[in-house]
Amino acid sequence: MITKSADKTPKIEVEVTHIQQVSDIIKRFTFTPVDGAPLPVFGGGAHIVVEMSDGDIIRRNPYSLVSKPGTTDNYQISVRRDDVGRGGSLYMHNTLKVGDHLLVSHPVNLFHIDRRARKHLLIAGGIGITPFLAMMAELEDEVANFELHLSARTDGAFLDELRGLYGSKGSFYRDDHNEVIPLNDLLTGQPLGTHLYVCGPNGMLEWVLRTAEDAGWPSQNVHYERFLAPATGLPYEVNLATSGITVRVGGHQSMLEAIEAAGVDAPYLCRGGACGQCETRVVSYDGELLHNDHFLTEEEHASGTKIMPCVSRFQGRELVLER
C-alpha cells in the first residue's frame, strides 16, 4: 500500500524482497524496483531517503546504500534499531515485511571517494560502517590503496564479512575488549596524499576531526558524514509567508516534516542537516532560532536570516519563513 507522496522530489517505488538480521540490532533490507527498470547508478558513500507510511505519519529517513556500486537491480540499506529514536528505525525493524512496497529517493552522494587521493584511510564507529561498505567495494574494484579501522561494541555486525572480504586491510577494535583506535599514531604515520574519511557517532567524529587538525591535516583531505536525526523539542508554530498558511510543528516532528504534512512542497535531499538543499530564508522572527545543522556557517547562524528546517527548530513568539 503506497500513500502518494506530496512533494515533487522524484521517487522510485520498490518492493522489500529480503530482510537479513545482521546482528541483534541491525537488519539489512533489499529493495527491488516494482517496475523492473534498472535503478539509478550510485557511487560508494551515497544514500537514499526511504519514505515510510507509518499510520498517519509519513517518515522520510536517509540511509547509506550498502550494496555494491554499479548494482542496478536492487538497493540495500542497513538499519540500526534505535529504541529511543523518533520511530523510523523501529518501523523498519518491527513493521516492514518482505513483500511491502515503499518509495525511495534517487541516490544522493555527499560522501564520495576523492580520487585525487593516493591512499584512502577509512575510520568508522559502529553503524557508521555503512557508507564504507559500498566505498570499499568500489576501492577494491579500482585496486586503490585503502585501509579500514572500525571500532564496534562487540564482535557482531559486519566483522566476519569484512574480515573475509578485506583481510589485512581492515583493523577492528572492540569496545568490550577496551580496544581503542590508535588515532595519533595512525594520523601521523600516513604517506603524503592520504585522504581521511570518518563516519560514526558524534563524539568519535569530533575526536577524529580534532586530532587530524592538530596533526596538521589540511581540511581538503578530511571527509566525514554526520547525519543528524532531527532534534525533538517543544511544539511551536511557523508562518509560511509565500503559502500564506501557519503550520504547527509537533515536539517529535521536524519543521520540514510539518511543512510537508501541510501539503507545501519543500526541497530536501539529506534530511540530516548536511547538504544545504532545504535552506530557507527567515523573513522575521521573535524568539530564538535553534540551529542544529552543520551546513550553515556560524556567521549565518548568528545572522538570523537562514534556517535548515530538516533539523533546526524554533522557540518563541513568532517565526515567518519564505516558503
Next chain:
Amino acid sequence: MLVEGIKSRPIYHPLEPKPGSRHILVADAEGAEAILELATKTPDGFWDKARILYIPRSAVGKGYEERLQALTPFPLYVGPTIAAAIPRLTKELSDAQMGTQIYLAGTEGLVGQAMIVALEAGVDQGSIQRDHRGSEARRVQCVHCKGITEEVTTQPVKCTHCGLMLLVRDHYSRRIGAFQGVCIDAEQPGTAPEPEEAFL
C-alpha cells in the same frame, strides 16, 4: 598592456604557523624576511620540526644565512641556484608524511617551481603557503615554442628559445610554474614596441 583580473594569477599571503608534524621552509633572496617574520609568530617546538632550504641569489652577503640558521637546530641547506635546490627539496619530501606543512617565500620563480615539486610529492594545496618577496621577475613560457625564459623583467620580452617578441601575460600555469608569453607582433612582424622594464 596587461589584462586585469586574470584568475590564474597567484595570490600570496604572509606565512602563518600551522600545526604539523614537520615544517619544510623554502626561500630565496628576500624571501628570508618572510621566514624571519614567521619566526616572530611560531609556537614553542615549531623549529625543532623545521627544515629550511635557502637560496641567497641576489641577497648573497646580506647575512640571511646566519639568521635563518639561528632559528633551527638542523643544518640550513644553502643552495647556489633554484635548479640545484629542487632535487634537495624532492629528497626532503620523499619520506614526508601527512601533517607536513610547506612554507614558500621569495621570487615567483622559486615559489612556483617549489610548489610543483610539493604537489608532485603528494602534498595537498591546503598544506602549502606562499609569500612573494623581492624581485618581480617572472618565469615565462612561450606559447609558440614552449621554451621557458627565466628572470624576465621587461615587457615585451624576446623568447630566449625561438626569438619571438612576447607579451608577458598574468595568465599563470600552476603545472609548469610560469606565466604565459604570447607573440606581440604576429600580424606585422617587426612592429613590436621597445622592451621596457616592467617586472623589477
